[in-house]
Amino acid sequence: MAKPAVLTHPESLKRPAGPSEYAKNPVNAGMSKAEKVALYTKMARIRHFEQRCIRVYQQGKIGGFLHLYIGQEAVAAGTISLLGKDDHLITGYRDHGHALMVGMSMNECMAELTGKVTGCSKGKGGSMHYFAPDKNFWGGHGIVGGQAPLGTGLAYAVKYLGRKGSCICYMGDGAVNQGAVHEAYNLAALWDLPVIFVIENNGYSMGTSQERSTAHPGCLAKRAEGYGMAWDVVNGHDVYEVRARAAVALRRAHEESKPTVLEIFTYRYYGHSMADPDKTYRDKEEIKEYREQKDPVLLFEKELIAEKVLTPQKAKAINEAAMEEADAAAKFADESPDPTPADVTKDIYWEEDNRGPDTSSRGTIIFE
């Protein structure tokens, strides 16, 4: 079958990376200097937190999977920096960037990775399952595409409760081939739900490129048309562009209670997870090109220096502070205790943890 010749890519991606075309967009021009520096700081913190995670993993202290977000920071940073008090978010297993963006601490995130009781999920969730409902962050989900109906349900609840809010539901480019995602699209469009499906298109699902996994790989967002949903494609290396285009979707959610599919083009520098030797499915040259020319943290740094919001010295200081913070988090995780054997059977049922006159259960819930 012939593949489409024309790729629907954001215009800005077709040109070499330079100063952002979106700096003057009102959502960006309206930011104070302090807000811009804070956004840069958050991106740098995500980068250095994960760089530190690599070392902790290599020391054998992190078990299971560790999916790094390095290279994709502008996606979480751009979108989450727009959110207000009734805006929620949910994502897949590549969730560290989103967690730090909503304000979770490096300490609780690192301790979760090493399975400590001081972790955000008390060492019960791990890398793929971070949660912070107090910050409107509903996970951290390990099953590809499984969060799409949940995110749609969060948006449904926001609407049911009469709030002017939304839910951003992030997923990878591989997830769009899951049935649950399409069921969620249909429900979101059918019921006019204020949900924004963000496809973080990093080009690969594990070791499988889009050409090998996806019919009509030219544009994943365009599938929205099948459901009568609005869609857009976004250059995910430019945090200003992410903010500008996501703001349109967010307004659509808030003002019209309508869903959007946003395909944000991005790239991951490391393997799919730390278990991926990253040798068989892509070129080292390709990675190098992205790192050198399209790095979202460096591009934003340059942007802010050109705007005179930041100086190279200030940027250096921000990065050093982030590294120190990550070091301290690693130390915190090291020194934290494990959950106890008694903790294993807690947090399963609300009922079991809150036995009292109000509980509607009586019998044995947890078996030996």
Added chain:
Amino acid sequence: MPVMSYREALRAAMREELRRDEKVVLMGEEVAQFNGAYKVTEGLLKEFGPKRVVDTPISEAGFIGLGIGASMLGIRPVMELMFWSFSYVALDQIVNNAGNIRYMSGGLINCPIVIRGPANGGTNVGATHSHTPEAVLASHPGIKVVCPATPYDAKGLMKAAIRDNDPVYVMENTILYNDKGEVPEDDYVVPLGVADVKRAGDDLTIVAHGRAVITSLKAAEILESEHGVSVEVVDLRSIRPLDEETVLASVRKTHRVLLVEENKPFCGVDAQIAYLIQSRAFDELDAPIHRVSSVDAPQIYCKRLEDQQIPNPARVVAEALKVLA
């Protein structure tokens, strides 16, 4: 006390909870305009309107997952599955999401969702529409499962399920929908995890749940009238939480046990009950535990044979006599 059908009892429970708490929402295929595939939700759209009683597309993974997501923000969705057999296309949502999120979040998030619908054989519809997944689902910590056998229990368990803060899966039975029984009009709940002795007796304990309770009660009458045997029938009502003490008390009284369920035997609920009894009341037993379950094959379509495949009074009587021999 008013007499009503199992179907009406379920409807009464939902109506009362819809009135009590505006966070309660009914959702499912054909629940609103069509009045429910089995008319369980008949009239509720008219009474509560389309915000509270919602028709969904045929997207079990989508709408069940949506309900779970909404429950995380405090909505109390009551989702109808046309058949529990269809839960299998939504199993990721039902098990991985509803069942695990509280745990994986270290107790930060609750999923107070109810999923309900019929789970039974005996209706001549073939293997894909005759599953009884209570054992499969109850094997996952984080999930609760109840199987009401009578109108009284149907209403009381449904109300308890809706008020519960954990995911509760209510397995009904199409063959019981027309069964009638006394149901109080007032607000009562049957707590989850409390079994009920549906018939007292001295010689043999039958432990059952769902429609197998009704089958066992019929068998108990035959055993009494034709064989002079006094049978106690314990209705589990709830699979998880499980009321171990009521089962054990009956075993200590009769010393002989027959387990009856409509599941297939392999890894069925009764495997768990048999383990419970041997581990905590081994010395009380005067005979090995026997079981009557569905014959271990996919559900056969042919009605004459399906009636033999699932437990029926004749099979229960025959097996009971073996335990008593």
